[in-house]
Each structure stands twice: as structure tokens, then as C-alpha cells.
Amino acid sequence: MPDIHRVAILDDYQKVARRHADWNALPDSARLTVFTEPLGSPESVITALEPFDVVVAMRERTAFPAEVIDGLPNLRLLVTTGPANAAIDVAAATRRGVVVSGTRGAGAAPTAELTWGLIHALARSLPAEERGMRRGAWQRTIGRDLYGARLGVVGLGDVGTRVARVGLALGMDVVAWSAHLDTEHARAVGVTPVRKQELLATSDVVTVHLKLSARTTGLLGRDELALMRPDSLLINTSRGPVLDEDALLAALRAGTIGGAALDVYSTEPLPADSPWRSAPRTVLAPHLGYVTAGTYDVFYTDALEDILAYGAGEPIRVITP
CATH class of the missing domain: 3.40.50.720 (NAD(P)-binding Rossmann-like Domain)
Incomplete structure (x- = not known):
């Protein structure tokens, strides 16, 4: 079963990600880092995320085209909030052997x-x-x-x-x-x-x-x-x-x-x-459509479940090309 070492949560603009899931459930080997500002260009994304083996992306706030995925040699699990993410090149991730998992949606x-x-x-x-x-x-x-x-x-x-x-x-x-x-x-x-x-x-x-x-x-x-x-x-x-x-x-x-x-x-x-x-x-409005406490509870709780399932060798909610 894969060990989890470094976990990144991206684009936590409101600085609330730690409140919406029990991140203490992560393995003792895992170190959690939360990014609260946009990472910027693809080059900046690669520089910031190069050490991480697990990344949690909030919807389409940060894009993961093939060039970014290929520039992250340590990445093994990419979690997106929501059941799909148009900003992730899932085919490129699959070719690289990176598992892409989603969460339940925000609802209408x-x-x-x-x-x-x-x-x-x-x-x-x-x-x-x-x-x-x-x-x-x-x-x-x-x-x-x-x-x-x-x-x-x-x-x-x-x-x-x-x-x-x-x-x-x-x-x-x-x-x-x-x-x-x-x-x-x-x-x-x-x-x-x-x-x-x-x-x-x-x-x-x-x-x-x-x-x-x-x-x-x-x-x-x-x-x-x-x-x-x-x-x-x-x-x-x-x-x-x-x-x-x-x-x-x-x-x-x-x-x-x-x-x-x-x-x-x-x-x-x-x-x-x-x-x-x-x-x-x-x-x-600054893209508030899905930004509610109930939605964040679902997103972050499911993201944590995805990480734990991957660490147990049984990935869930896997998104395929």
C-alpha cells in the first residue's frame, strides 16, 4: 500500500479547509500544507507543488494541463472537489500513472x-x-x-x-x-x-x-x-x-x-x-455559486476519504478519461 508523505490543499481562499474535515485522520507519515492564494502560472504551480505526492484541487481554480502534470514527478494522487473537473487533463494524468479522484457534487x-x-x-x-x-x-x-x-x-x-x-x-x-x-x-x-x-x-x-x-x-x-x-x-x-x-x-x-x-x-x-x-x-460576485458551508463539508470530507482510500490501496471515486 502506498505511503502518503506530503498533501497539498489548493486555493483555500477563505482559509476554512481545516475546519470542514478531520484532517487529523491522515496517516502519521503525512504532512499537510494548505495554500490560500492562487499559485499563478503553470511554472509557478509546478514549482510550488513539486514536493507533493497528493494534491487536493478546489474545482477549476487551479488548472492541471499535461504540462503541469508532467512537471510534478512526485504526484501520485490528484483529488478534485466535485465529480469532474474540466481543468484537469485526466488522460495525461492516467498516462503518468496519477490517480484522479473526485467527490460528490455541490448539488443544484x-x-x-x-x-x-x-x-x-x-x-x-x-x-x-x-x-x-x-x-x-x-x-x-x-x-x-x-x-x-x-x-x-x-x-x-x-x-x-x-x-x-x-x-x-x-x-x-x-x-x-x-x-x-x-x-x-x-x-x-x-x-x-x-x-x-x-x-x-x-x-x-x-x-x-x-x-x-x-x-x-x-x-x-x-x-x-x-x-x-x-x-x-x-x-x-x-x-x-x-x-x-x-x-x-x-x-x-x-x-x-x-x-x-x-x-x-x-x-x-x-x-x-x-x-x-x-x-x-x-x-x-466572485464565483460564489458553490461556496457554502454545506458544500465545503461534502467536498473536504470526501477529499479526505479519497486520500485515505488511496493510502489503503483501494482508490475510490476514480475519474477516468
Whole structure:
């Protein structure tokens, strides 16, 4: 059975990883190191992680392409929180003999809940009003009504379905589109299937809930955004590259859409000089969709189980190419 010597936990931005699992259960031979800041470039990742035989990655915060995996000669177990991780080259790891294990997922509820927080914040200008009150202002904006408005859900999977149900409960007219939409499921939920063009052109609020893939990258670009009304709102809590960010910035600056609320970006953490930090009519969140105490309990507890199972010679939740 393999001995475990050095374990790294990556990207613990909130410095809470030690609280969400009993890391004292690691073998006496194991030394645990927690990284609380992004490691940076592939070269920096290799330099920082070269001594470690076990690495726990938090979602896609740190990428592990082939060049990084090949640069870590001591790496034997790579654990990702969640059941899959698009930022890990699993095929390269397998070729190297590195076991990749996952954890249970966060579930749809946390991201769906945050989506509605962003919708309300944008529709009622809550961040701007809150900041204004602290400076002595009072009632500077007029909010948007959601009751009777149309909610367009792009992607009616687990998260999209939860978001749609809340919209229905609020008295919204809910429509949905995706390339492979299950129309029977949509109608059973109370959602009307429509074409993408109709959804974009007629929805007061468009919310995106798609997995990132080659097919969905850049799915909403300049032409699609041009279909939206000047007062419509766009919400993205899926993945940044699903939207053409340059096109969205241009639309916001030109006033051809009413506003955007984003939790995800093509580059994360968002650089200090990112144009999003000064973009008009936006509500921004730092990828909080899955960041809840319950989710972290699942992620870190399962990650510890993965490590212990590997040390016992019986890896679990192994991800294959």
C-alpha cells in the first residue's frame, strides 16, 4: 500500500479547509500544507507543488494541463472537489500513472439560490442603493417588476429547473431553450420551450445554466446579444466562457442591454485591472455559486476519504478519461 508523505490543499481562499474535515485522520507519515492564494502560472504551480505526492484541487481554480502534470514527478494522487473537473487533463494524468479522484457534487441548490440573489440585486439595484444609503442617500433608483415578466432559462438541467420553479412561484412567464432541451420535462415543470432567438428577443431576464464545453463556449456572442431588448437583464452563474465577454462589455457600454449580473468569468480570480470592475449596470460576485458551508463539508470530507482510500490501496471515486 502506498505511503502518503506530503498533501497539498489548493486555493483555500477563505482559509476554512481545516475546519470542514478531520484532517487529523491522515496517516502519521503525512504532512499537510494548505495554500490560500492562487499559485499563478503553470511554472509557478509546478514549482510550488513539486514536493507533493497528493494534491487536493478546489474545482477549476487551479488548472492541471499535461504540462503541469508532467512537471510534478512526485504526484501520485490528484483529488478534485466535485465529480469532474474540466481543468484537469485526466488522460495525461492516467498516462503518468496519477490517480484522479473526485467527490460528490455541490448539488443544484446553492447555485440556483445565488442566481436568484443576483436577479433581485440587479432588478432592484440593491448594491447601488446599499452603497448610497451608507453615504446618506435615499431611494435613488426605481426597481423592475418580476411578477408578470418573462424569464428565459438557457439550459434546463438541475440548476435551471430550480431557477425556473422559483420564477413560476413569483408569477413569471418562464420559457427555456437549450440545444438538447427535453421538451416534455420543460412542459411538466410548467416551462414553455422556445427557440433561442425567441427567448433572447422576448425575455425580460435571461439566465444561463449550461455546462462548459466546446459546443457552449461563446454560445452567447455579439449576434445573440443584439437580439436582446435594451432593458433586458442577463445573468450568468454557469461558466464565464459561455458568454463572449468582449461582446457583453460592448453591449453594456452601448446600452443595448439593461444590465448583467455575473458570478463567473473567463479568468478567475478576476484580475485587478479587469474591465469588469468598472463595467456599467452590473452586479458582480466572485464565483460564489458553490461556496457554502454545506458544500465545503461534502467536498473536504470526501477529499479526505479519497486520500485515505488511496493510502489503503483501494482508490475510490476514480475519474477516468
